[in-house]
Amino acid sequence: MTGQAACLTLIAPCELREELFDYITEQTDLVTGFTASDAAGHGARVRLRSAAERVKGHADEIVVRIVLQEADCERLLERLRSAFGGTKLVYWVMPVTAFGIID
Template identity: 75%
Template sequence: MTSQSVCLTLIAPYELRGELFDYIAEQTDLVTGFTASEVAGHGTRIRLRSAAERVKGHADEVAVQIVLQDKDFEQLLERLKSAFAGTKLIYWVVPVKTFGVLD
């Protein structure tokens, strides 16, 4: 049976950017790399933490996407839950049909 790839997406407050990036980069047994971008959080569950965010009407956040094996995602998620308890990180996981590098 072959292992299925998945994409784990994390959404975190921008203030956690450095700490989150460092933590993910340290998980070399599970993560070979990741992609990150700045995003604007909208919705009733989003906390606007500063006056600037309240004026803009959205929260400054960072999105991280990690493609990894299905068997590894649960272990990484458990580590993240422990390391970032109370931070209200948002996450979702979707299957990846194919993954590769164009050479």
């Protein structure tokens, strides 16, 4: 990877899992892969969508992490805003100082 790498982290409700995964996978010009895991969302701004979530006290969410070039990160965010507007997708971007594969 050349240039400044960044890690884009997305937080989404579990209901968007397949749609979001499919969408990211289709962005082959920007994304070569990603990592996803389940998460429990807490806080005043977190929407508890079901009775089960209200009982548990947290929202069932997914976390997606994508390492890509900083400029590509901005392009992907623009596309996500268009495709997932209104879904309250949470994101943040952090610089990546090193990235590689240990063989």
